Ligand SMILES: Cc1cc2nc3c(=O)[nH]c(=O)nc-3n(C[C@H](O)[C@H](O)[C@H](O)COP(=O)(O)OP(=O)(O)OC[C@H]3O[C@@H](n4cnc5c(N)ncnc54)[C@H](O)[C@@H]3O)c2cc1C
Ligand code: FES
């Protein structure tokens with residue numbers, strides 16, 4: 436089936452198989468940040484945005500993305516780099532395999548809820564598994580990032 | 596592995612229904628459950644162009660289209676104001692990205708033993724609207740055979756009702772070991788027990804034990820629920836543990852609808 440998908444701002448028109456997962460579609464187009472970490476819709480490594488909502492691209496057909504806007508980490512470089520530095524600062528990455536999916540979902544969280552409580556962070560990121568057990572470090576990194584953003588907002592407002 | 600030969604975005608429900616009469620064709624919900632199956636599908640039927648992804652609230656009811664996601668029903672403020680049971684039932688299912696895909700239609704059509712939303716919607720005395728079968732109570736649909744009709748919407752009627760949902764999971768996003776909804780509506784009480792691990796089971800307060808909701812009477816009803824509901828064993832828990840949970844979760848839910856948190 437011929438579909439037109441806007442991937443990271445670029446319109447792609449292509450003939451895709453009806454059972455091709457969106458994950459394979461984005462990877463075929465060079466967006467290798469999205470990964471397949473499980474076969475049970477549980478790990479969150481394949482997280483991308485479909486019309487700005489985070490979804491599991493392993494479980495979504497590329498044909499269903501026809502006419503929609505898909506964003507991967509490659510399309511969010513600036514936001515991802517700024518936040519990712521706080522995660523790295525906490526040594527919260529060991530193998531780093533879970534990192535792109537977690538960053539995508541954390542960005543979705545900050546857009547929906549700029550000042551989340553610890554419980555809200557845990558609830559939102561519950562579907563992002565890390566097999567190296569980086570959750571404590573991730574939490575510290577996320578909180579440091581939020582504190583940094585708040586301080587920056589205050590500084591911007593007071594002109595410092 | 597799941598293979599699909601052809602994908603059709605249905606133009607209307609009649610087209611979707613016609614296609615769905617063939618054995619190897621299948622309606623797509625969020626596809627999360629479907630994709631786990633080893634199955635070769637001839638035509639995959641997508642309902643996403645039919646405007647069924649909306650929750651409509653009127654004076655008398657909530658009408659929830661089958662393509663609404665679990666995340667949609669989790670976040671809907673009107674539904675939450677009416678009862679917290681639905682949000683409580685879906686909030687720990689896998690993760691936000693998964694709940695942005697999994698649909699209400701797929702969840703209720705499946706009538707899965709493990710289902711949390713099924714228990715909550717039963718607690719709310721919901722109805723389902725089937726394309727050919729019309730509007731029927733969900734508690735009837737629960738026992739109907741899996742047929743080729745289409746579940747179009749779920750309807751939650753507004754009534755003088757309180758309903759609380761409780762569950763126990765071994766880990767935050769795992770399936771429930773047991774779930775319970777307790778409802779107080781029009782002077783009646785009943786409990787719904789799901790993930791037994793078989794599908795949801797309703798227990799009415801036939802003896803009117805809760806005519807006066809004293810602590811003693813609440814304990815008596817919880818005991819009655821635990822004695823009445825058949826439970827089974829699997830990897831997540833034994834039948835005896837589930838029986839114990841049925842009592843404890845019924846009590847907790849009763850306290851919640853009684854205004855104690
Ligand atoms: C990893 C994982 C963990 C889960 N954990 C939980 C949990 O803890 N608690 C819980 O309650 N649920 C859980 N679920 C189930 C999930 O919430 C959904 O209920 C399930 O995926 C079905 O919804 P779906 O939209 O994906 O349906 P699909 O997989 O698309 O469809 C399921 C079935 O319903 C049919 N169907 C879909 N829509 C309609 C319709 N409108 N009319 C007629 N037939 C239809 C399909 O043809 C198919 O046979 C889990 C699922 C997964 C994959
Ligand atoms: S690959 Fe694990 S959830 Fe998609």
Ligand code: FES
Pocket residue numbers: 527528529530531532533534564565566567568569
């Ligand atoms: S750092 Fe290895 S999986 Fe998370």
